[in-house]
Amino acid sequence: MRIIFIIIIICLFNNNAFAERKIKYWVEPMDPTYIRDKPGKSPMGMDLVPVYEDEAKQDKGVITIDANTSQNIGVRTAKITKGVLNTSIRTVGNITYDEKRVKHVHTKISGWVEKLYVDTTGEAVKKGQPILTIYSPELVATQNEYLQALLYKGKIGDSSYPDIANGADSLLEATRKRLLLMDINESQIKDIEKNGQITREMTLFSPLSGVVIMKNVFEGLKIDPSVELYTIADLSSVWIIASVYEYEIPFLKIGQEAVITLSYEPGIKYKGKVTFIYPFLDALSRTVQVRIELKNPGLKLKPDMYTNVELITKSKQGSKILVPSEAVLRTGTRSIVITELSKGKFQPKEVKLGSEGNGLIEVLAGLKGDETIVTSGQFLIDSESNLKEAVNKMLETKNAPPKTDELKSKESNIKPLDKTTLTLTNDQQLLVSNISALYLEIHQALTTDSANIVSQKALKMSDIIVKLLNTKPDKPLMDFINGVKGAIPGMASGEIKKERDAFILLSKIMVPYARGAGDKDLNLKGTEIYICTMTKERWVQHAGVGKNPFLGKDMTTCAVKDK
Numbered sequence: 164m165r166i167i168f169i170i171i172i173i174c175l176f177n178n179n180a181f182a183e184r185k186i187k188y189w190v191e192p193m194d195p196t197y198i199r200d201k202p203g204k205s206p207m208g209m210d211l212v213p214v215y216e217d218e219a220k221q222d223k224g225v226i227t228i229d230a231n232t233s234q235n236i237g238v239r240t241a242k243i244t245k246g247v248l249n250t251s252i253r254t255v256g257n258i259t260y261d262e263k264r265v266k267h268v269h270t271k272i273s274g275w276v277e278k279l280y281v282d283t284t285g286e287a288v289k290k291g292q293p294i295l296t297i298y299s300p301e302l303v304a305t306q307n308e309y310l311q312a313l314l315y316k317g318k319i320g321d322s323s324y325p326d327i328a329n330g331a332d333s334l335l336e337a338t339r340k341r342l343l344l345m346d347i348n349e350s351q352i353k354d355i356e357k358n359g360q361i362t363r364e365m366t367l368f369s370p371l372s373g374v375v376i377m378k379n380v381f382e383g384l385k386i387d388p389s390v391e392l393y394t395i396a397d398l399s400s401v402w403i404i405a406s407v408y409e410y411e412i413p414f415l416k417i418g419q420e421a422v423i424t425l426s427y428e429p430g431i432k433y434k435g436k437v438t439f440i441y442p443f444l445d446a447l448s449r450t451v452q453v454r455i456e457l458k459n460p461g462l463k464l465k466p467d468m469y470t471n472v473e474l475i476t477k478s479k480q481g482s483k484i485l486v487p488s489e490a491v492l493r494t495g496t497r498s499i500v501i502t503e504l505s506k507g508k509f510q511p512k513e514v515k516l517g518s519e520g521n522g523l524i525e526v527l528a529g530l531k532g533d534e535t536i537v538t539s540g541q542f543l544i545d546s547e548s549n550l551k552e553a554v555n556k557m558l559e560t561k562n563a564p565p566k567t568d569e570l571k572s573k574e575s576n577i578k579p580l581d582k583t584t585l586t587l588t589n590d591q592q593l594l595v596s597n598i599s600a601l602y603l604e605i606h607q608a609l610t611t612d613s614a615n616i617v618s619q620k621a622l623k624m625s626d627i628i629v630k631l632l633n634t635k636p637d638k639p640l641m642d643f644i645n646g647v648k649g650a651i652p653g654m655a656s657g658e659i660k661k662e663r664d665a666f667i668l669l670s671k672i673m674v675p676y677a678r679g680a681g682d683k684d685l686n687l688k689g690t691e692i693y694i695c696t697m698t699k700e701r702w703v704q705h706a707g708v709g710k711n712p713f714l715g716k717d718m719t720t721c722a723v724k725d726k
Contacts, residue, residue: 186213226509239539240503243532244485250520252414252474256405256423256455258466264397266370271345273387274299276380277364281393284378288369288395295380295392296364302345306361309338313356373397376466398466401459403435405472406450413518414476415440421455422473425463433457433464437474476520483517484526490538491516491524500530501537509537585639585676592683594631595640595676598624598647599686602673605654606704609666609712610719614659621654621665646672663713670702677703692725701725 189199189211202211274297281294288294312335342352347365355362377394380386403423407415417440423433435457444451455472457464464470491514492499499511514529530536587595601624608616624647631644646668653665677687693709694701702712709722 188214237539238537240535241487241490241538243526243530243534243536245482245532246485247482248485248518248520248523248525250414250476250523252407252411252472252476252520254405254407254472254474256403256470256472258464258468258470259402259404260376260396260398260466261400261402261456264371264373264400265376266373266395267391268294268367268370268393268395269388269391270297270367270386271388272297272299272301272365274302274365274385276382276384276386279380279382281369281375282378282382284375286375288373288375290369290372292369293366294369296366297386298364299345302347302365303361303363305338305341305345306355309335309342309352309355310359310361312338313359367392369395371395371397373399374462396466398459398462398464400456401464401466403455403457403464403470403472405453405455405474406445406448407453407474409444409449409451410519412451414520415451415453415474420475421457422475423455423457423464424471424473425468426471428463484530484532485523486526486530486536487538488519488522488524490536500526502530503535503537585643585679586637587640588634591631591634591636591640594627594634595643596684596686597627599673599677599680599684601627602669603686603690603704605666605669606702606710606712609659609663610710610716612659612716614657614662617659617662617666618655618657621651621662625651625655643672643676666702666712667700670700673703674701693722694725695721696723697721 189202199211202213205211277296277298279295280292281288316332316335339352343349345365346367348368351362351366373395374397375393376396377391379390380392386392403421405421415437417437419437421435421437423435425431425433435455437453438456439454441452441454453474486500490500492501492511498514498516500514501509501511504510512529515527517525517527519525585595601620605617605620608614608620628644628648628651631640636644650665650669650672653661654669656662656665674692677684677690677692680687687703689706690703691706692701692703693711695711695713698713700713704710708720709724710719711722712719714721
């Protein structure tokens with residue numbers, strides 16, 4: 164009895180464990196897109212291998228990879244983290260003068276330089292220090308006038324006539340102001356008053372403490388107010404102009420900390436702050452410049468030196484989902500992250516990205532935050548997922564239901580044009596040419612699954628048809644109009660499947676027209692006729708890479724030029 168029980172258990176186990184798996188299709192080992200319903204040989208002479216239903220039946224985009232394969236292709240995973248993206252921008256800066264601490268020295272009078280007290284570039288000066296003396300006949304004459312005004316005031320200042328006394332005061336004050344405007348200071352004017360003598364030379368003083376960075380004067384040189392004598396800069400504080408790339412602009416803000424290091428002083432750090440972000444971009448380098456101000460103890464930071472700059476930044480947003488930069492696949496139009504559903508099962512997800520820095524990227528949409536993502540080997544997984552999806556679409560197309568009776572009926576009612584050009588008036592030719600342009604735009608929209616755009620273009624086409632009907636069309640043009648009219652309702656439906664069926668009807672009219680229109684329709688210049696190798700439907704598009712409008716954006720390459 165026990166033996167019989169054991170035999171039954173073994174039989175049940177064998178039936179469950181070794182039950183026959185159902186084959187869904189056969190495929191070539193080297194070309195997964197070569198699919199057949201039954202076993203056989205591939206064009207390369209290889210035996211087709213079976214793909215079982217339990218292998219092919221997965222959720223959209225989900226693929227299964229065994230542990231050995233995962234190890235061989237170097238798949239690594241990591242848990243998604245959440246937090247604030249704190250990063251730093253590293254760039255190179257150029258030290259320059261603080262524009263608020265630079266003075267250009269001119270005189271207000273013409274004359275000759277008598278003596279230079281500061282006669283070399285690079286010399287340090289202090290505010291109020293004499294830098295040169297000038298002999299000026301104009302200044303001598305003004306001093307003489309001032310002394311005469313003093314004498315005049317002394318003689319009639321006590322006059323019993325107020326007008327005369329006031330006139331003397333006004334003359335003296337006017338002459339005094341002229342001296343002040345010539346940069347004669349109060350102390351020098353008091354000396355003139357005290358000594359009662361004209362000073363032959365005027366002394367010019369430094370307007371600030373700093374370093375002479377430009378000297379354009381020599382003893383004996385004749386000068387006037389247009390001559391720049393010196394340029395003096397205060398180097399106790401300097402500016403650093405740093406360039407930051409476009410994608411780093413969101414991290415910039417006024418007041419953020421900057422750390423400056425010099426190549427000849429390793430380990431020494433200077434700290435400054437960003438005080439200005441320039442409101443324009445450099446067209447060649449695609450960078451924006453920022454101004455950093457910092458103290459310059461010991462004058463170690465010298466203008467025109469290069470420095471290393473690190474801007475300490477913080478994200479302007481709160482806690483976000485963060486993924487490693489290496490985990491993101493960028494296709495140009497989409498950003499993809501591969502998520503691990505369970506051991507050996509993976510699914511690509513399209514994500515919307517935010518700021519990037521320190522090897523991390525903010526994910527604004529597409530992930531929940533509790534997923535495990537692939538950080539290495541994702542390129543092979545993504546290509547496998549896209550391939551599987553393409554194969555499934557091919558199978559869906561192959562097994563798709565036949566055309567509906569309604570579509571067949573509409574096709575039978577279309578009266579194809581012959582291969583000759585329609586006889587059109589100038590106004591009719593312009594309107595038909597506008598239909599051609601809309602047709603090409605609808606084709607492009609269908610290749611990207613843009614149902615809304617197709618609907619909008621169809622409504623515009625309907626308006627053109629109304630205008631065409633008002634031009635008294637002949638019978639061939641009327642057949643063309645009726646064919647286009649029959650396709651418009653489906654294309655205006657907003658449902659991509661109906662739009663594609665309607666585009667088949669429209670192409671039945673446009674393909675013969677394109678063959679006959681030749682160069683008369685400017686919008687059809689440079690176009691070609693293509694055919695779908697699976698549906699055998701034709702369409703017109705701009706010459707180049709064929710883009711199939713009937714199968715969706717993942718199957719646009721199923722197209723060959725029609726002979």
